[in-house]
Structure formats: structure tokens, C-alpha cells
Amino acid sequence: MNETQIRQSIIDACLAMNASGINQGTSGNISVRHGEGLLITPTSVPYGDLRPEDIMFLRMDGSFDGPNRPSSEWRFHRDIMRERPDVNAIVHAHPTFCTTIAILEKPIPPIHYMIAVAGGHDIRCAPYATFGTEELSRFAVEALQDRKACLLAHHGMIAVGDTLDRAMWLAVEVEALARQYHGCLQIGEPPLLSEDEIQNVISHMANYGHQKKSAAA
Numbered sequence: 001m002n003e004t005q006i007r008q009s010i011i012d013a014c015l016a017m018n019a020s021g022i023n024q025g026t027s028g029n030i031s032v033r034h035g036e037g038l039l040i041t042p043t044s045v046p047y048g049d050l051r052p053e054d055i056m057f058l059r060m061d062g063s064f065d066g067p068n069r070p071s072s073e074w075r076f077h078r079d080i081m082r083e084r085p086d087v088n089a090i091v092h093a094h095p096t097f098c099t100t101i102a103i104l105e106k107p108i109p110p111i112h113y114m115i116a117v118a119g120g121h122d123i124r125c126a127p128y129a130t131f132g133t134e135e136l137s138r139f140a141v142e143a144l145q146d147r148k149a150c151l152l153a154h155h156g157m158i159a160v161g162d163t164l165d166r167a168m169w170l171a172v173e174v175e176a177l178a179r180q181y182h183g184c185l186q187i188g189e190p191p192l193l194s195e196d197e198i199q200n201v202i203s204h205m206a207n208y209g210h211q212k213k214s215a216a217a
């Protein structure tokens with residue numbers, strides 16, 4: 001993909017994020033690693049109005065190029081990219097069920113084996129800090145340690161990936177888990193899968209999907 005195509009893919013992902021129901025308005029923001037920095041959505045521009053040239057280029061020192069200001073959450077996008085060489089794309093959104101669990105300041109526990117797609121036996125909830133602050137960024141980086149997703153208390157959710165497609169896919173999966181957990185909590189405290197079983201699922205998942213060899217391999 002050339003740079004214009006990457007910029008367009010960020011806009012397409014923003015529109016898909018709102019169409020899928022995992023975000024609303026301009027509550028979310030998306031970034032993709034690019035060169036010595038990242039391409040990131042501008043702050044508070046309705047996604048339907050975005051043109052490729054509106055996507056901002058942000059350097060690791062916080063300076064930026066483009067006609068707008070970068071997302072107010074540029075710090076955690078920049079800091080996650082800096083701390084996590086495995087991450088090339090970040091999706092931040094305010095999905096209703098993730099945010100509901102995050103308002104309770106709860107992690108998502110291992111209620112379903114699919115929690116493994118976020119990298120471990122739980123999806124942590126970072127403590128509350130004001131949006132856009134270094135403190136929030138620090139909490140987010142910590143909550144994402146050995147994980148690909150986290151909740152942000154009284155705020156929303158972050159999903160990361162080696163590609164934008166995978167970060168978007170994960171964001172939808174995490175919202176599904178939060179919705180299931182919310183449903184469980186209406187009935188009572190759900191029983192949980194063990195940490196060992198989630199590790200077992202993670203190793204099985206390495207072989208999941210379309211394989212060239214036979215199913216028995």
C-alpha cells in the first residue's frame with residue numbers, strides 16, 4: 001500500500017467502526033505505524049468528512065504534519081507504538097459493552113475461550129485518568145503488557161494488531177466478549193476458565209484457520 005492508500009484505509013476503518021456499532025460519533029481514533037512515526041486520525045473531525053490528506057503524520061517526538069491537530073489521544077498511540085514493536089495499528093473506541101464493564105472498573109475475565117485472542121486469560125482494565133494525558137498513556141501501556149487489548153476505566157477500549165485489519169477484528173471480538181460478560185452479570189457471577197486452559201487455547205490457536213496440511217496434522 002502506498003501512503004495515500006494507508007490514509008484511506010484508516011478512514012475506511014473509522015467508517016466501519018461506527019457502522020459496526022462499536023463506536024459512535026468521533027469518540028474513537030485509529031493509527032497505523034508509518035516510517036519514523038505514525039499516521040493518525042485528526043481530533044474531532046466527523047469520519048464522513050475525512051479525506052486522506054486530513055490524516056495526520058505524527059513523529060515519535062510528538063511533532064506532527066497535516067492540516068489538523070492529531071487525535072487528543074495521540075500520546076497513548078505514540079507510546080504504545082514505541083513500547084510495542086509487534087504493534088503496527090491501534091484502534092481506540094468507546095464500545096457500549098466494553099465501556100459498561102470499564103465503568104465498573106472491572107477486567108473481562110476468562111468467561112469464554114475467545115478471550116485468548118487478546119493474548120492472555122483476561123482483558124485488563126486500566127485505571128481512570130483524564131483523556132489525552134501522559135498518565136492515561138502510562139496506564140494503557142501497562143494494561144496492554146502481554147496483551148492486545150485493554151479496557152480504560154470510565155472511558156472505553158484499545159485494541160492493537162500487527163495490521164489494521166487484525167486490530168479492527170479484535171476490537172469487534174472484545175466488544176462481543178464484553179457483551180457476553182455483561183449478559184452473565186445480569187444472572188450472577190459466571191464460572192471462569194482456568195489460566196492453564198487459556199494457555200492451552202493460545203497454543204491451539206497457533207494452528208487455527210486455513211491450513212495447507214490435513215486437519216489431522
Ligand code: 13P
Pocket residue numbers: 026027028029041042043044045070071072073092131132
Ligand atoms: P479525538 O477526536 O481527539 O480522537 O478524541 C476522541 C476520544 O476518544 C477521546 O478519548
